[in-house]
Amino acid sequence: MPPTAQPTNTAAWIRTRNGAFEVGPAPCTPPGPDQIVVRNHAVAVNPLDWVIQVAGRVAYSWLTYPAVVGADLAGEVVETGSAVTRFRAGDRVLALAVGTDRDVDSPAQGAFQQYTVVPEVLAAPIPASLSYRDAAVLPLGLSTAACSLFQTTHLGLRLPVAGAPPAGATVLIWGGSTSVGVNAIQLAVAAGYDVITTASPRNAGLLTDLGASRVCDYRSPTVEADIIETLSDRTPAGAVAIGLGAAPACIRIAGASRGNRFVSVATAPVTFENGFSLPRTLTGMVGGVLRWQLAARRRGVRMKFVFGSDVKKNDVGPAIFRDFLPAALAEGRYRPLPRASVVGTSLAGLQKALDQQRRGVSATKLVVEL
Ligand SMILES: NC(=O)c1ccc[n+]([C@@H]2O[C@H](COP(=O)([O-])OP(=O)(O)OC[C@H]3O[C@@H](n4cnc5c(N)ncnc54)[C@H](OP(=O)(O)O)[C@@H]3O)[C@@H](O)[C@H]2O)c1
DSSP: OOOOOOEEEEEEEEESTTTTTTEEEEEEOOOOOOEEEEEEEEEEHHHHHHHHHSSTTTTTTTOOOOOOOOOOOEEEEEEEOOOOOOOOOOOOEEEEOOOOOOOOGGGGGSSSSSSEEEEEHHHHHHOTSSSSSHTTSSSSHHHHHHHHHHHTTTTOOOOOOOOOEEEEEEEEEETTSSSSHHHHHHHHHHOEEEEEEEEGGGGGGHHHHHSSSEEEOSSSSHHHHHHHHHTTTSOOOEEEEEETTTTHEEEEEEHTTTOOEEEEEOOOOOTTTOOOOOOHHHHHHHHHHHHHHHHHHTTTOEEOOOGGGGGGGHHOOOOOOOIHHHHHTTTTTTTOHHHHEEEESSGGHHHHHHHHHHHHHHEEEEEOOO
16 A cells, blocks of 8 residues: 655654664665554564664674664554555554664664554554553563563463463563563463562552562572572472573572473573673673573573564564553553653654663653654
Protein backbone atom coordinates (compact mmCIF):
# COMPACT_ATOMS: atom_id res chain seq x y z
CA MET A 1 0.00 0.00 0.00
CA PRO A 2 1.76 3.26 -1.04
CA PRO A 3 1.93 6.15 1.44
CA THR A 4 -0.45 9.02 0.73
CA ALA A 5 2.33 11.60 0.59
CA GLN A 6 6.02 11.03 0.00
CA PRO A 7 7.66 11.75 3.35
CA THR A 8 11.17 13.00 3.89
CA ASN A 9 13.27 11.20 6.44
CA THR A 10 15.88 12.39 8.94
CA ALA A 11 18.17 10.11 10.94
CA ALA A 12 20.71 10.32 13.75
CA TRP A 13 23.61 8.82 11.81
CA ILE A 14 26.77 7.34 13.25
CA ARG A 15 29.05 7.84 10.28
CA THR A 16 32.14 5.98 11.46
CA ARG A 17 32.83 3.34 14.12
CA ASN A 18 32.74 5.03 17.55
CA GLY A 19 31.53 8.25 15.94
CA ALA A 20 29.17 10.84 17.43
CA PHE A 21 25.58 11.24 16.21
CA GLU A 22 25.10 13.47 13.21
CA VAL A 23 21.50 14.38 12.38
CA GLY A 24 20.88 14.51 8.63
CA PRO A 25 18.73 13.41 5.71
CA ALA A 26 18.07 9.70 5.23
CA PRO A 27 16.34 7.71 2.50
CA CYS A 28 12.69 6.71 2.84
CA THR A 29 12.86 2.95 2.43
CA PRO A 30 9.77 0.98 1.43
CA PRO A 31 8.82 -2.09 3.48
CA GLY A 32 9.55 -5.65 2.38
CA PRO A 33 6.58 -8.05 2.20
CA ASP A 34 6.63 -8.82 5.97
CA GLN A 35 7.58 -5.34 7.17
CA ILE A 36 5.87 -2.10 8.12
CA VAL A 37 7.14 1.47 8.12
CA VAL A 38 6.55 3.43 11.33
CA ARG A 39 6.63 7.21 11.74
CA ASN A 40 8.36 7.30 15.12
CA HIS A 41 6.91 9.55 17.79
CA ALA A 42 9.06 8.29 20.65
CA VAL A 43 12.24 6.22 20.89
CA ALA A 44 13.84 4.80 24.04
CA VAL A 45 17.49 4.27 24.86
CA ASN A 46 19.11 0.96 25.80
CA PRO A 47 22.62 0.15 27.06
CA LEU A 48 23.27 -1.52 23.71
CA ASP A 49 22.98 1.84 21.90
CA TRP A 50 25.89 3.45 23.73
CA VAL A 51 27.85 0.19 23.90
CA ILE A 52 27.88 0.14 20.07
CA GLN A 53 29.02 3.76 20.07
CA VAL A 54 31.74 3.25 22.70
CA ALA A 55 32.94 -0.27 21.87
CA GLY A 56 32.09 -0.70 18.19
CA ARG A 57 35.31 -2.61 17.53
CA VAL A 58 33.98 -5.62 19.45
CA ALA A 59 30.30 -4.90 20.06
CA TYR A 60 28.43 -5.43 16.81
CA SER A 61 31.68 -5.43 14.86
CA TRP A 62 29.72 -6.50 11.75
CA LEU A 63 27.92 -3.14 11.48
CA THR A 64 28.64 -1.20 8.31
CA TYR A 65 28.84 2.58 8.54
CA PRO A 66 27.18 5.00 8.29
CA ALA A 67 24.80 3.26 10.70
CA VAL A 68 21.53 4.09 12.41
CA VAL A 69 21.26 2.40 15.80
CA GLY A 70 18.32 2.22 18.23
CA ALA A 71 15.93 -0.61 19.09
CA ASP A 72 12.87 0.83 20.87
CA LEU A 73 10.24 2.84 19.06
CA ALA A 74 6.57 3.77 19.14
CA GLY A 75 4.64 5.64 16.48
CA GLU A 76 2.18 5.45 13.65
CA VAL A 77 2.18 2.96 10.79
CA VAL A 78 2.55 4.77 7.45
CA GLU A 79 3.08 1.88 5.06
CA THR A 80 2.67 -1.90 5.12
CA GLY A 81 4.31 -4.70 3.13
CA SER A 82 2.36 -6.84 0.66
CA ALA A 83 2.02 -9.81 3.07
CA VAL A 84 1.01 -7.78 6.13
CA THR A 85 -2.62 -8.20 7.20
CA ARG A 86 -2.39 -7.23 10.90
CA PHE A 87 -1.69 -3.50 10.44
CA ARG A 88 -2.72 -0.65 8.24
CA ALA A 89 -1.67 2.98 7.83
CA GLY A 90 -2.68 5.06 10.83
CA ASP A 91 -2.39 2.27 13.43
CA ARG A 92 -0.61 3.22 16.66
CA VAL A 93 2.13 0.69 17.43
CA LEU A 94 5.24 -0.10 19.42
CA ALA A 95 7.98 -2.10 17.71
CA LEU A 96 11.45 -3.53 18.07
CA ALA A 97 13.86 -2.21 15.45
CA VAL A 98 16.48 -4.74 14.36
CA GLY A 99 18.73 -2.71 12.05
CA THR A 100 21.86 -3.58 14.02
CA ASP A 101 21.28 -7.36 14.02
CA ARG A 102 24.01 -9.27 12.21
CA ASP A 103 21.54 -10.74 9.70
CA VAL A 104 20.04 -7.31 8.97
CA ASP A 105 22.76 -4.60 9.22
CA SER A 106 20.52 -1.96 7.67
CA PRO A 107 20.31 1.74 8.59
CA ALA A 108 16.71 1.81 7.33
CA GLN A 109 15.81 -0.51 10.23
CA GLY A 110 17.39 1.45 13.10
CA ALA A 111 15.05 3.24 15.52
CA PHE A 112 16.89 6.57 15.77
CA GLN A 113 15.26 8.27 12.81
CA GLN A 114 11.84 9.59 11.83
CA TYR A 115 10.76 6.60 9.73
CA THR A 116 11.85 3.03 10.53
CA VAL A 117 11.21 -0.20 8.65
CA VAL A 118 10.41 -2.94 11.20
CA PRO A 119 9.44 -6.61 10.95
CA GLU A 120 5.66 -6.94 11.35
CA VAL A 121 6.23 -9.82 13.77
CA LEU A 122 7.99 -7.52 16.27
CA ALA A 123 5.26 -4.84 16.28
CA ALA A 124 2.18 -4.63 18.49
CA PRO A 125 -0.82 -2.31 18.37
CA ILE A 126 -1.16 -0.06 21.43
CA PRO A 127 -4.38 1.17 23.02
CA ALA A 128 -5.48 4.78 22.62
CA SER A 129 -4.92 5.28 26.34
CA LEU A 130 -1.20 4.52 26.05
CA SER A 131 1.06 7.41 25.01
CA TYR A 132 3.88 6.85 22.56
CA ARG A 133 6.39 7.86 25.22
CA ASP A 134 5.14 5.15 27.58
CA ALA A 135 4.85 2.53 24.84
CA ALA A 136 8.43 3.11 23.64
CA VAL A 137 9.86 1.70 26.89
CA LEU A 138 8.77 -1.84 26.10
CA PRO A 139 10.10 -3.49 22.92
CA LEU A 140 13.69 -4.61 23.71
CA GLY A 141 13.06 -5.30 27.39
CA LEU A 142 9.98 -7.31 26.46
CA SER A 143 11.61 -9.33 23.69
CA THR A 144 14.76 -10.05 25.72
CA ALA A 145 12.66 -11.21 28.66
CA ALA A 146 10.50 -13.34 26.37
CA CYS A 147 13.55 -14.90 24.74
CA SER A 148 15.03 -15.73 28.18
CA LEU A 149 11.84 -17.26 29.55
CA PHE A 150 9.98 -18.90 26.69
CA GLN A 151 12.35 -19.97 23.92
CA THR A 152 12.83 -23.72 23.98
CA THR A 153 16.57 -23.04 23.65
CA HIS A 154 16.36 -21.23 27.02
CA LEU A 155 14.00 -21.80 29.99
CA GLY A 156 11.20 -23.08 27.76
CA LEU A 157 8.47 -21.95 30.17
CA ARG A 158 4.83 -22.05 29.17
CA LEU A 159 3.54 -18.87 27.53
CA PRO A 160 1.58 -16.09 29.24
CA VAL A 161 -2.21 -16.04 28.81
CA ALA A 162 -5.07 -14.20 30.49
CA GLY A 163 -5.94 -15.96 33.74
CA ALA A 164 -3.09 -18.48 33.60
CA PRO A 165 -3.40 -21.18 36.27
CA PRO A 166 -0.47 -21.51 38.70
CA ALA A 167 2.46 -23.32 37.11
CA GLY A 168 3.61 -24.65 40.48
CA ALA A 169 7.19 -23.54 39.84
CA THR A 170 9.42 -20.58 40.70
CA VAL A 171 11.60 -18.48 38.38
CA LEU A 172 14.55 -16.49 39.69
CA ILE A 173 14.92 -13.14 37.91
CA TRP A 174 18.17 -11.52 39.03
CA GLY A 175 18.05 -7.80 38.19
CA GLY A 176 14.29 -7.32 38.48
CA SER A 177 14.32 -3.50 38.28
CA THR A 178 16.13 -3.41 34.92
CA SER A 179 14.15 -2.91 31.72
CA VAL A 180 14.54 -6.58 30.96
CA GLY A 181 13.71 -7.51 34.55
CA VAL A 182 10.38 -5.68 34.91
CA ASN A 183 9.24 -7.34 31.70
CA ALA A 184 10.51 -10.77 32.77
CA ILE A 185 8.63 -10.50 36.08
CA GLN A 186 5.40 -9.49 34.35
CA LEU A 187 5.66 -12.18 31.67
CA ALA A 188 6.53 -14.95 34.13
CA VAL A 189 3.69 -13.95 36.48
CA ALA A 190 1.29 -13.79 33.52
CA ALA A 191 2.34 -17.32 32.61
CA GLY A 192 1.46 -18.50 36.12
CA TYR A 193 4.94 -18.72 37.67
CA ASP A 194 6.01 -17.70 41.13
CA VAL A 195 8.85 -15.14 40.87
CA ILE A 196 11.78 -14.40 43.15
CA THR A 197 13.82 -11.39 42.13
CA THR A 198 16.62 -9.03 43.18
CA ALA A 199 16.81 -5.21 43.22
CA SER A 200 17.78 -2.30 45.43
CA PRO A 201 15.39 -1.95 48.39
CA ARG A 202 13.98 1.29 46.90
CA ASN A 203 12.52 -0.75 44.01
CA ALA A 204 11.20 -3.67 46.06
CA GLY A 205 7.66 -2.24 46.31
CA LEU A 206 7.36 -1.85 42.54
CA LEU A 207 8.47 -5.43 41.91
CA THR A 208 6.09 -6.80 44.55
CA ASP A 209 3.29 -4.85 42.84
CA LEU A 210 4.20 -6.63 39.61
CA GLY A 211 3.67 -9.95 41.36
CA ALA A 212 7.12 -10.99 42.63
CA SER A 213 6.69 -13.06 45.79
CA ARG A 214 10.11 -12.10 47.18
CA VAL A 215 12.55 -9.27 46.39
CA CYS A 216 16.12 -9.61 47.72
CA ASP A 217 18.76 -6.89 47.76
CA TYR A 218 21.48 -8.03 45.34
CA ARG A 219 24.08 -6.13 47.40
CA SER A 220 23.30 -8.08 50.60
CA PRO A 221 26.15 -10.43 51.61
CA THR A 222 23.57 -13.15 52.27
CA VAL A 223 21.55 -12.72 49.07
CA GLU A 224 22.56 -16.04 47.49
CA ALA A 225 22.03 -18.03 50.70
CA ASP A 226 18.65 -16.30 51.19
CA ILE A 227 17.49 -17.24 47.68
CA ILE A 228 18.75 -20.83 48.01
CA GLU A 229 16.84 -21.10 51.29
CA THR A 230 13.66 -19.67 49.70
CA LEU A 231 13.93 -22.06 46.75
CA SER A 232 14.47 -25.08 49.00
CA ASP A 233 10.74 -25.79 49.40
CA ARG A 234 9.71 -24.63 45.90
CA THR A 235 10.23 -26.11 42.42
CA PRO A 236 12.79 -23.98 40.55
CA ALA A 237 11.97 -23.40 36.87
CA GLY A 238 15.34 -21.77 36.12
CA ALA A 239 16.91 -18.31 36.32
CA VAL A 240 17.30 -15.18 34.22
CA ALA A 241 20.60 -13.38 34.95
CA ILE A 242 20.50 -9.64 34.27
CA GLY A 243 23.18 -7.19 35.42
CA LEU A 244 26.83 -7.33 36.34
CA GLY A 245 27.57 -10.32 38.59
CA ALA A 246 24.17 -11.86 37.92
CA ALA A 247 25.36 -14.88 35.90
CA PRO A 248 27.87 -16.31 38.41
CA ALA A 249 25.39 -15.74 41.25
CA CYS A 250 22.58 -17.49 39.36
CA ILE A 251 24.89 -20.37 38.42
CA ARG A 252 25.81 -20.88 42.08
CA ILE A 253 22.15 -20.68 43.15
CA ALA A 254 20.96 -23.06 40.41
CA GLY A 255 23.77 -25.46 41.31
CA ALA A 256 22.63 -25.52 44.93
CA SER A 257 18.96 -26.02 44.04
CA ARG A 258 16.80 -28.76 42.56
CA GLY A 259 14.52 -28.37 39.54
CA ASN A 260 15.49 -26.81 36.21
CA ARG A 261 19.17 -25.89 36.57
CA PHE A 262 19.22 -23.51 33.62
CA VAL A 263 20.39 -19.88 33.51
CA SER A 264 19.43 -17.51 30.68
CA VAL A 265 22.20 -14.90 30.64
CA ALA A 266 21.40 -11.37 29.40
CA THR A 267 24.54 -9.51 30.49
CA ALA A 268 28.07 -10.07 29.15
CA PRO A 269 30.98 -10.43 31.59
CA VAL A 270 32.46 -7.02 30.69
CA THR A 271 30.93 -3.57 30.89
CA PHE A 272 31.83 -0.35 29.12
CA GLU A 273 30.51 2.31 31.50
CA ASN A 274 34.10 3.37 32.17
CA GLY A 275 35.29 3.24 28.57
CA PHE A 276 36.77 0.68 26.22
CA SER A 277 40.15 -0.97 25.92
CA LEU A 278 40.56 -3.81 23.41
CA PRO A 279 42.94 -6.01 25.48
CA ARG A 280 40.89 -5.56 28.67
CA THR A 281 37.64 -6.29 26.83
CA LEU A 282 38.90 -9.38 25.01
CA THR A 283 40.53 -10.81 28.16
CA GLY A 284 37.46 -10.01 30.25
CA MET A 285 35.05 -11.44 27.69
CA VAL A 286 36.89 -14.68 26.91
CA GLY A 287 38.05 -15.25 30.50
CA GLY A 288 34.64 -14.38 31.93
CA VAL A 289 32.69 -16.70 29.64
CA LEU A 290 35.14 -19.56 30.26
CA ARG A 291 34.90 -19.08 34.04
CA TRP A 292 31.09 -19.08 33.89
CA GLN A 293 31.02 -22.17 31.70
CA LEU A 294 33.40 -24.04 34.01
CA ALA A 295 31.42 -23.01 37.09
CA ALA A 296 28.19 -24.13 35.42
CA ARG A 297 29.59 -27.46 34.28
CA ARG A 298 31.03 -28.22 37.75
CA ARG A 299 27.58 -27.68 39.26
CA GLY A 300 25.51 -29.47 36.63
CA VAL A 301 23.99 -26.16 35.44
CA ARG A 302 23.26 -25.27 31.82
CA MET A 303 23.58 -21.65 30.71
CA LYS A 304 22.94 -19.81 27.46
CA PHE A 305 23.29 -16.22 26.37
CA VAL A 306 20.22 -14.35 25.25
CA PHE A 307 19.89 -12.28 22.09
CA GLY A 308 16.69 -10.30 22.51
CA SER A 309 15.62 -10.08 18.88
CA ASP A 310 15.92 -13.85 18.33
CA VAL A 311 12.18 -14.01 18.95
CA LYS A 312 11.72 -12.75 15.38
CA LYS A 313 12.81 -16.20 14.17
CA ASN A 314 10.50 -18.44 16.22
CA ASP A 315 7.00 -18.81 17.67
CA VAL A 316 7.78 -16.66 20.72
CA GLY A 317 7.69 -13.43 18.68
CA PRO A 318 4.06 -13.79 17.51
CA ALA A 319 3.04 -15.36 20.83
CA ILE A 320 4.12 -12.20 22.66
CA PHE A 321 3.79 -9.29 20.20
CA ARG A 322 0.57 -10.54 18.54
CA ASP A 323 -1.25 -12.94 20.87
CA PHE A 324 -0.41 -11.65 24.34
CA LEU A 325 0.68 -8.02 24.54
CA PRO A 326 -2.05 -6.10 22.65
CA ALA A 327 -4.92 -7.45 24.77
CA ALA A 328 -2.85 -7.40 27.98
CA LEU A 329 -2.04 -3.70 27.44
CA ALA A 330 -5.60 -2.81 26.45
CA GLU A 331 -7.02 -4.58 29.51
CA GLY A 332 -4.43 -3.13 31.91
CA ARG A 333 -2.94 -6.58 32.64
CA TYR A 334 0.49 -5.46 31.46
CA ARG A 335 2.25 -2.28 32.57
CA PRO A 336 4.57 -0.23 30.33
CA LEU A 337 7.69 -0.31 32.53
CA PRO A 338 10.20 0.85 33.53
CA ARG A 339 8.60 4.28 33.79
CA ALA A 340 9.46 6.66 30.96
CA SER A 341 11.56 9.74 31.62
CA VAL A 342 11.53 12.07 28.62
CA VAL A 343 15.00 13.60 28.24
CA GLY A 344 14.75 15.02 24.72
CA THR A 345 12.32 16.13 22.07
CA SER A 346 14.33 15.67 18.85
CA LEU A 347 16.97 13.41 17.34
CA ALA A 348 19.52 16.00 18.49
CA GLY A 349 18.70 14.99 22.08
CA LEU A 350 19.86 11.41 21.64
CA GLN A 351 23.50 11.81 22.64
CA LYS A 352 22.49 13.33 25.96
CA ALA A 353 20.07 10.45 26.49
CA LEU A 354 22.74 7.83 25.72
CA ASP A 355 25.25 9.54 28.02
CA GLN A 356 22.69 9.64 30.83
CA GLN A 357 21.82 5.95 30.31
CA ARG A 358 25.53 5.12 30.48
CA ARG A 359 25.86 6.92 33.83
CA GLY A 360 23.12 4.63 35.16
CA VAL A 361 19.36 4.64 35.73
CA SER A 362 17.15 2.95 38.30
CA ALA A 363 13.84 1.43 37.21
CA THR A 364 13.62 4.16 34.55
CA LYS A 365 13.72 4.21 30.76
CA LEU A 366 15.07 7.31 29.03
CA VAL A 367 12.90 8.40 26.13
CA VAL A 368 13.30 10.95 23.34
CA GLU A 369 10.11 12.20 21.73
CA LEU A 370 10.16 13.00 18.03
N1 LIG B 1 21.28 -9.97 25.56
C1 LIG B 1 20.36 -9.12 25.12
O1 LIG B 1 19.73 -9.30 24.09
C2 LIG B 1 20.09 -7.90 25.94
C3 LIG B 1 19.04 -7.04 25.62
C4 LIG B 1 18.78 -5.95 26.45
C5 LIG B 1 19.60 -5.73 27.56
N2 LIG B 1 20.63 -6.57 27.79
C6 LIG B 1 21.52 -6.38 28.94
O2 LIG B 1 20.73 -6.54 30.10
C7 LIG B 1 21.23 -5.68 31.12
C8 LIG B 1 20.10 -4.81 31.61
O3 LIG B 1 19.73 -3.93 30.56
P1 LIG B 1 18.50 -2.98 30.82
O4 LIG B 1 18.35 -2.07 29.68
O5 LIG B 1 17.38 -3.82 31.25
O6 LIG B 1 19.11 -2.21 32.07
P2 LIG B 1 18.71 -0.87 32.79
O7 LIG B 1 17.24 -0.73 32.80
O8 LIG B 1 19.54 0.24 32.27
O9 LIG B 1 19.25 -1.24 34.23
C9 LIG B 1 19.12 -0.37 35.29
C10 LIG B 1 18.90 -1.20 36.50
O10 LIG B 1 20.05 -2.03 36.71
C11 LIG B 1 19.97 -2.47 38.04
N3 LIG B 1 21.28 -2.97 38.41
C12 LIG B 1 22.45 -2.28 38.44
N4 LIG B 1 23.46 -3.10 38.80
C13 LIG B 1 22.91 -4.33 38.96
C14 LIG B 1 23.45 -5.59 39.33
N5 LIG B 1 24.74 -5.74 39.60
N6 LIG B 1 22.60 -6.65 39.41
C15 LIG B 1 21.29 -6.50 39.15
N7 LIG B 1 20.70 -5.32 38.81
C16 LIG B 1 21.53 -4.25 38.72
C17 LIG B 1 19.54 -1.24 38.80
O11 LIG B 1 18.78 -1.73 39.86
P3 LIG B 1 18.53 -0.94 41.24
O12 LIG B 1 18.36 0.50 40.87
O13 LIG B 1 17.32 -1.60 41.77
O14 LIG B 1 19.76 -1.17 42.04
C18 LIG B 1 18.71 -0.45 37.78
O15 LIG B 1 17.34 -0.46 38.07
C19 LIG B 1 22.39 -4.92 30.52
O16 LIG B 1 23.58 -5.60 30.84
C20 LIG B 1 22.13 -5.00 29.03
O17 LIG B 1 23.30 -4.90 28.26
C21 LIG B 1 20.89 -7.65 27.02
